[in-house]
Amino acid sequence: MLTFGEELSGTDLKKWADWSVGFYYWSPSLSQVYTELKKLETVGFVQSREISEWGERTRRVYGITQSGVDAVRIWSRESPVEFPVLKHSVMLRLWMGHLNDPDHLKAIVCNHIANVEEKMAKAAQHADHSEGEPGWAFSKMSLRWAARHFQAEIDLARDLLEEIDEAAELFAQSRVDELGLPTPVDPGIWKSVDDAIQKPRSD
Amino acid sequence: MLTFGEELSGTDLKKWADWSVGFYYWSPSLSQVYTELKKLETVGFVQSREISEWGERTRRVYGITQSGVDAVRIWSRESPVEFPVLKHSVMLRLWMGHLNDPDHLKAIVCNHIANVEEKMAKAAQHADHSEGEPGWAFSKMSLRWAARHFQAEIDLARDLLEEIDEAAELFAQSRVDELGLPTPVDPGIWKSVDDAIQKPRSD
DNA sequence: TTCGTCATGTAAGAAGTTACATGATTAA
DNA sequence: TTAATCATGTAACTTCTTACATGACGAA
Structure with a gap:
């Protein structure tokens, strides 16, 4: 998203992701956005600075570097395109x-x-x-x-x-439905099931 | 898959998943199939037995229990239906x-x-x-x-x-493309990038 | 006997989430 | 002053994968 040229903060990036790539790919959680920004800065793909405009609280904005632009370019062209993942x-x-x-x-x-x-x-x-x-x-x-x-x-x-x-x-x-008639349902059962599944793990 | 009434082994289940639910949901890895079967057996939703037919190596097959059938029924009706996940x-x-x-x-x-x-x-x-x-x-x-x-x-x-x-x-x-011309590409760069990103973690 | 391979199983790690923590600003 | 809220950040945990381990059988 930074290759569009603007400097953006973590919150900005999350919002942008929600209404662009979020429709056909996925939108990361805010916490992941911050984690990745930090990683990207340590390898020099982005650069950050704090800005404090009058009337606003200070925010840290990130801009892409030339090596960052090179890297996404390479990724876009060279990394294998996977078949779409669908979980319907x-x-x-x-x-x-x-x-x-x-x-x-x-x-x-x-x-x-x-x-x-x-x-x-x-x-x-x-x-x-x-x-x-x-x-x-x-x-x-x-x-x-x-x-x-x-x-x-x-x-x-x-x-x-x-x-x-x-x-x-x-x-x-x-x-096939010899296996059982439509049984009346106690919605609480899944909670106890999860507990039962969890328990053997902690032993 | 076991609610269709047949007893199936881990490998069977993986194959079935690949050509049914795999088309619109996803198909788990074989290792996960075995892990889940074990969990399901500890809570009594499935039951297994070893069968060794002549000319075949022994396999462990799993059948669903009545409480297992009840549980999927409940899950099917009560668990929230998420919006489809797409990663395109x-x-x-x-x-x-x-x-x-x-x-x-x-x-x-x-x-x-x-x-x-x-x-x-x-x-x-x-x-x-x-x-x-x-x-x-x-x-x-x-x-x-x-x-x-x-x-x-x-x-x-x-x-x-x-x-x-x-x-x-x-x-x-x-x-926007002031940011850089189409640069010639060294596909090796991503390897070194991954290394660079990994390193700070292990410190 | 040795080798390949199939069915099963385990361990380590990748990728991401939720829930929580912190500091700083605004509103009451 | 206190409470609310926003921007940022961290920790623990979930879910799943890849890579590896094991034991048994069949074939050379």
Whole structure:
């Protein structure tokens, strides 16, 4: 983010990450931002100074150095591009749909759609917001990608709503559910399970 | 996976994970599979026995217990459904596209498309493969979702191919690249950087 | 007998989080 | 003065991976 030329503080960087790279990659915790900045400074990729403007509390801002710019350039070109990592909790629930009832599954999907719509609106809004800033051209392109990606996600989720009943009916014909009827549930059980799992470790 | 009713060994579970949940969630390393199985057995959610069939080496297979079934059921219904986690390295590269040249960026995207096509074919193939097994109805639904998801990913990537040049042209009008020209690259630098970063830690 | 390899298992470490600590400024 | 809050920073812990260890069987 510093290669865009501005000097930024830890908090700035976290905020920027939240509404740019956070949509399609991930956004680090604030504590990690500070940790990494410190590391980057010890190897000379960034340089910091304290500024105290009138009426503001003092902040430490970081700027990238020439060797820092060289390093990201090299990283961008030479480091292997991994296949995208996806951990889709909604699909995980649907995959084990035979352990749940169809209405609950559909509720999960509906809720998911609402969440994604919200994210999509934000991404689109941020993309528009950077209108006319040639320096943000790639950033804007990525945000538009994110908005389209979220739209595709919504379309796929809508399809699922219809398929859930279908799958549930099919499943009902199988003999897998010999394993147990839908049991009434004590939500407290997982706490005790975690305890039980933890205990053997500390022995 | 054990709720499908079969007794499975560690290796079995890893293989199953690779071609089911691995497409839309993630697949654990083999070592973690064994670690978790051990934990699950100490709390009574699974039960194991050694089997040695003629001509095969002995393996330890795990079956789920009633309390195990209850526990996943509860987990499936009660545990909060997180927003999908995405770490899209390709988009990360494009976001910092100003540090690279457009042709290289397009090559990254083309390569990505090829990778996704391969994955999509596998997911579709596995979905077809479980044809006519009502017990796998939800698993199959998820695999079909994955195939469609990958197709959408491909469509979005193709759009990007055109937008890259556009963004690069726009960016060229900005003054951000005062920071440095495209520098020739020594791929070895990252090794030494990692060393430099590691050292302060061990002091 | 030796070698390769498969199934299982362990130990060390990478990458990141949450929860907490600190100092300094603003508001009551 | 006290309380709230912001910017910064640290420590402990979680989760997962890679790399290594072990024991058993089959093949040469």
